[in-house]
Amino acid sequence: MSTPSKIREIVREKYGKIAEGASVDSVTLSPNDLGYTREQAQAIPDGANLGLGCGNPLAHAAVKPGETVLDLGSGAGIDALLAAREVGSTGRVIGVDMAAPMISRARENAEKSGCKNVEFRLGEIENLPAADGMIDVIISNCVINLSPEKPRVFAEALRVLKPGGRLLVSDLVLTRPLPEPVRKSVEAYVGCVAGASLKDDYLRQIRDAGFTDVEVVEERGYGAGAEMLPDVMNGANGWDAVLSVKVRAVKPARR
Numbered sequence: 001m002s003t004p005s006k007i008r009e010i011v012r013e014k015y016g017k018i019a020e021g022a023s024v025d026s027v028t029l030s031p032n033d034l035g036y037t038r039e040q041a042q043a044i045p046d047g048a049n050l051g052l053g054c055g056n057p058l059a060h061a062a063v064k065p066g067e068t069v070l071d072l073g074s075g076a077g078i079d080a081l082l083a084a085r086e087v088g089s090t091g092r093v094i095g096v097d098m099a100a101p102m103i104s105r106a107r108e109n110a111e112k113s114g115c116k117n118v119e120f121r122l123g124e125i126e127n128l129p130a131a132d133g134m135i136d137v138i139i140s141n142c143v144i145n146l147s148p149e150k151p152r153v154f155a156e157a158l159r160v161l162k163p164g165g166r167l168l169v170s171d172l173v174l175t176r177p178l179p180e181p182v183r184k185s186v187e188a189y190v191g192c193v194a195g196a197s198l199k200d201d202y203l204r205q206i207r208d209a210g211f212t213d214v215e216v217v218e219e220r221g222y223g224a225g226a227e228m229l230p231d232v233m234n235g236a237n238g239w240d241a242v243l244s245v246k247v248r249a250v251k252p253a254r255r
Contacts, residue, residue: 003148004148004149007148007195008098008124008147008148011098011146012098012099015052015075015097015099015102016099016100016101016102017101018050018052018102019050019075019076019099019101019102019104019105020101031044031049031056034053034054034055034056035055035056035059035218036056036059036082040056040058040082043081043082043085044078044081044082045077045081045109045112045113046109046112047076047105047108047109047112048076048077048078048081048106048109048113049076049078050075050076050078052075052141052142053078053079053141053142053170054141054142054170054171054172054192054222054244055141055142055170055171055218055244055245055246056079056141056170057079057139057140057141057168057169057170057246058079058082058083058086058139058168059218059246060168060217060218060246060248061083061137061139061166061168061248062166063083063086063087063137064086064087064091064136065086065087065088065090065091066087066088066090066091067087067091067136067137068087068091068092068093068094068134068135068136068137069083069086069087069091069092069093069094069135069136069137069138069139070093070094070095070096070128070130070135070137070138070139070160071083071093071094071095071096071138071139071140071141072096072125072128072138072139072140072143072144072153072157072169073096073097073098073125073140073141073143073144073146074095074096074097074102074106074120075097075102075106075141075143076102076105076106076109077095077105077106077109077110077118077120078141079139079141080093080094080095080106080110080118080120081093081109081110081113081115081118083118083137083139084110084115084117084118087117088117089116089117091117092117092118092119093117093118093119094118094119094120094121094130094135095118095119095120095121096120096121096122096123096124096125096128096129096130097120097122097123098122098123098124098125100122103120103121103122106120107120125140125143125144125147125153125156126147126149126152126153126156127152127156128156128157128159128160130160131160132159132160133159133160133161133162133163134160134162135160135161135162135165136161136162136165136166137165137166137167137168138157138160138161138165138166138167138168138169139168139169140169140170140171141169141170141171142170142171142172142192143171144169144171145171145172145173145192145193145195145196145197146192146195147195148195150197150202150205151205151208151209154167154205154206154208154209154211155209155210157209158209158210158211158251161251162251163251163252163253163254164250164251164252164253165250165251166248166249166250166251167206167211167247167248167249167250167251168217168246168247168248169246169247170244170245170246171196171202171244171245171247172192172193172196172222172242172243172244172245173196173197173198173199173202173242173243173245174196174197174198174199174241174242174243175198175199175241175242175243176198176241177198177241178193178194178241182194193242196242199216199243199245202245202247203216203247206247206249207249210251210252211249211250211251211252212249212250212251212252213248213249213250214247214248214249215247215248215249216245216246216247217246217247217248218245218246219243219244219245219246220243220244221240221242221243221244222239222242222243222244
């Protein structure tokens with residue numbers, strides 16, 4: 001691959017095109033397969049689910065009415081809009097995405113659904129457009145693996161969370177390193193594979209940022225990729241090394 005800024009530009013361009021209607025070169029599973037309840041699946045606004053997730057980050061987030069939720073890499077708005085239902089009229093949801101077409105699409109979806117307690121901000125998850133200590137819960141769905149600077153993502157997440165705030169991310173990680181041709185593949189990177197970290201490294205980066213109580217609350221293989229993205233591995237045996245995980249962590253409370 002290339003420099004962090006070049007990688008971000010490649011990802012921004014790719015997902016911007018998806019927002020504008022380009023085909024999705026990623027594993028697309030049904031809401032049920034991803035862990036959304038029937039009620040949540042029925043509540044997803046038309047056009048908000050682009051099939052880019054690898055799980056349901058709200059399943060273990062325990063979002064409460066009145067809380068402020070931040071969605072890292074909010075895409076077309078699927079999880080932000082579902083979270084807006086959970087926080088209620090006294091709560092607030094902020095979605096952040098670096099692709100301007102995604103922000104436009106998410107805002108349209110929010111308007112169509114009549115959702116008044118959610119906003120979408122253009123920005124990078126390594127440089128969050130949010131003030132210190134203003135967020136109760138951070139969620140993210142298959143996005144952090146795309147960042148070339150994951151420690152910065154987790155440091156920013158810690159910065160904007162309130163003391164005692166929670167992080168709950170659904171993401172892809174690896175059980176072993178991928179073959180070198182795959183690691184260098186742009187297609188594999190934007191397909192959420194080549195940029196994934198080893199599972200232990202991913203958890204360590206969260207702890208190193210300052211989070212406590214870091215735990216994997218759900219884990220499953222991601223073999224669906226072998227069927228739905230056969231070209232990403234360039235013929236290499238690698239899909240069995242890919243895991244979909246939900247990770248929960250807490251920002252320490254002040255003493």
